[in-house]
Amino acid sequence: MSTSERAARALKSLHDEEWKTLSGLEEASSGHGTSDLGRLSRMSRLPRERVAFALSQLERRDMVARRGSGYALTKEAVEAMAIRDYVRRDLIFALGAAIAKGKESDVYEVLTEEGTPLALKFYKLGRTSFTRVRKKRFLEGAEMRSWMTANYEAARREYTALKKLEGLSPAFPRAIAHSRSTVLLEELGGVRLSQRPPLVSPRELELAVLESVRIAFLKAHLVNADLSEYNILTTGDSVWLIDWPQAVGTDHPNCMDLLAHDVKTVVNFFRRAYGVELDAGAAVAYASGEAGDSLLL
Ligand SMILES: Nc1ncnc2c1ncn2[C@@H]1O[C@H](COP(=O)(O)OP(=O)(O)OP(=O)(O)O)[C@@H](O)[C@H]1O
Ligand SMILES: [Mg+2]
Incomplete structure (x- = not known):
């Protein structure tokens, strides 16, 4: 257990x-x-x-x-206090099966009283070494005092980022609440893009991903900073960009590098896995708003 x-x-x-x-x-x-x-x-x-x-x-x-x-x-x-908190706020009613158990979090299906499935993400950053966590999650100073602080902080950061993104694109999952080291999310369908599932139109989906990256940048002033095929879920004709705890604001000194890294990771993956040819430089210019609002067709 x-x-x-x-x-x-x-x-x-x-x-x-x-x-x-x-x-x-x-x-x-x-x-x-x-x-x-x-x-x-x-x-x-x-x-x-x-x-x-x-x-x-x-x-x-x-x-x-x-x-x-x-x-x-x-x-x-x-975690027991977090679950109890959600139950007392009438947000969840029962804990279901594990959806995914990863290096940095466990995600479980939970049900509302009406039977709507939601996803509850428990942060487990303590599983990896702190050096790695520190590098990857941009946690500094006092935030690093203990692994539990880091998990609380990651949950709070992910919730805050998703609230800024809410409603801007259907590709952003809705965050319902957060408590301690956990975040309660809308449950999404699909599989990780890294599994290379068949896509209705790989090129269109890639453009949908890049459009969402652009919307996050221009409207929510956020860069995911860990975007890859592992953090994109797809049903084959729609996509969601997940996993936002390390997102940085457009006031971050490295935000342009991080944006370029996210975009190039996506462009390279679609080229490798689906043979889509898209110019990475043009895609970065599009995502940052430098190149107007239509991308390279
Ligand atoms: N809202 C959601 N609905 C359904 N499944 C989800 C949701 N959020 C996450 N998942 C599942 O949990 C996995 C891990 O989620 P996420 O990428 O947000 O966490 P992580 O900390 O990066 O964990 P990992 O180390 O496993 O990558 C996802 O790949 C996906 O399969
Ligand atoms: Mg992930």
């Missing part, structure tokens, strides 16, 4: 005082530090011995871990 599945299971079995203790620990430790029993008892407004008992129960379930003389939340606890 994965961390996220254990977290979902905890939802049914934790008692009120255990939840209060977890919330108290989150508050007392600002989400991811440690706290001692005294402070925790004040934060959770429970007597010391009740907190001590709740902590012993939580420790047995891997929801808290001892750190020296204090306690810290585990990934399971953070």
Whole structure:
């Protein structure tokens, strides 16, 4: 069973005082530090011995871990609190099967009370080394204090980017909410473009991708900065651009290089996989708005 599945299971079995203790620990430790029993008892407004008992129960379930003389939340606890948050806000009702388990996140199908499927993305940046995460995710200084901070930050960044993109193109997934190290998203269909599925018109789809890159740049002032065939989903005649936590604003000093890198990655992939010939320089000029609004046909 994965961390996220254990977290979902905890939802049914934790008692009120255990939840209060977890919330108290989150508050007392600002989400991811440690706290001692005294402070925790004040934060959770429970007597010391009740907190001590709740902590012993939580420790047995891997929801808290001892750190020296204090306690810290585990990934399971953070994810359980996030799921509980969505349930309490009436956004989700049940956790379904895993859609994808990757290096940096796990994505699960969840259902609303009406039975609409949504996608819940749990960040797991801690799985890769921090050096790589730091390089790839543009996290700096205090943000890097712990892996949990990085996961919270990635979820918040992805949500913020998707909110800026919302409604600008059907190729951007809708973000519904975020909580802690997770983001709740509209569930998309299709498969990763990296699987090289048959496409109705590879050239048109490539142009649709580039048009969305251009819209993100010109209207939301954002560059994805990690765009590739792995972060594009397709049904064969439509596309979605996913995975935005590392997106940067057009005020970022490297934004033009990052935009050019995204565009060239797309152009090279379509050439390699589908034989589409498109001039990379012209595609970059189009995406940045330098070259008017019609692309190279
Ligand atoms: N909104 C969604 N609806 C359906 N499936 C999704 C959605 N978002 C992500 N997925 C699935 O989860 C996979 C990983 O998502 P994403 O690329 O956003 O995360 P990641 O952190 O890059 O994870 P990975 O390390 O696996 O690439 C996607 O390739 C896709 O299969
Ligand atoms: Mg990805």
